[in-house]
Amino acid sequence: MMRIIFALLFYALLTTTVAHAQKKKSKEKSGNSVNPDYPARDYEARASKKKRSGISYEARSEFVDRMEENWKQREKAEKNVSGKRKPDKSQPPYFGHKRPPKIRPIGKQKVCKVCHIKH
Numbered sequence: 001m002m003r004i005i006f007a008l009l010f011y012a013l014l015t016t017t018v019a020h021a022q023k024k025k026s027k028e029k030s031g032n033s034v035n036p037d038y039p040a041r042d043y044e045a046r047a048s049k050k051k052r053s054g055i056s057y058e059a060r061s062e063f064v065d066r067m068e069e070n071w072k073q074r075e076k077a078e079k080n081v082s083g084k085r086k087p088d089k090s091q092p093p094y095f096g097h098k099r100p101p102k103i104r105p106i107g108k109q110k111v112c113k114v115c116h117i118k119h
Contacts, residue, residue, distance in 0.1 A: 083095055095114070095115040095119075097114055102119070
């Protein structure tokens with residue numbers, strides 16, 4: 001009696017697992033390598049992003065202001081390059097003088113009162 005009950009339970013368990021395994025295989029892949037049959041997926045539409053209300057007029061005016069400043073700086077730089085530049089008095093030829101000192105011949109050089117160098 002015990003053997004019969006055990007055999008019936010074993011048979012029921014075996015049939016359910018085989019049936020379950022066959023169902024999985026048929027759902028997963030039933031096509032060939034040329035045209036595989038993949039399971040259908042449910043696709044949902046993505047939530048749309050909030051659109052901006054448009055170009056702000058402040059940003060546009062800031063851009064125009066920046067462009068005008070850049071234009072002025074470029075014009076200033078061109079003037080300095082093309083026109084007369086102010087002398088850079090920190091450079092060596094000046095030695096603290098308003099104008100570069102005259103370089104005299106070695107025999108006629110004197111000690112300068114401004115920079116205390118012979119020239």
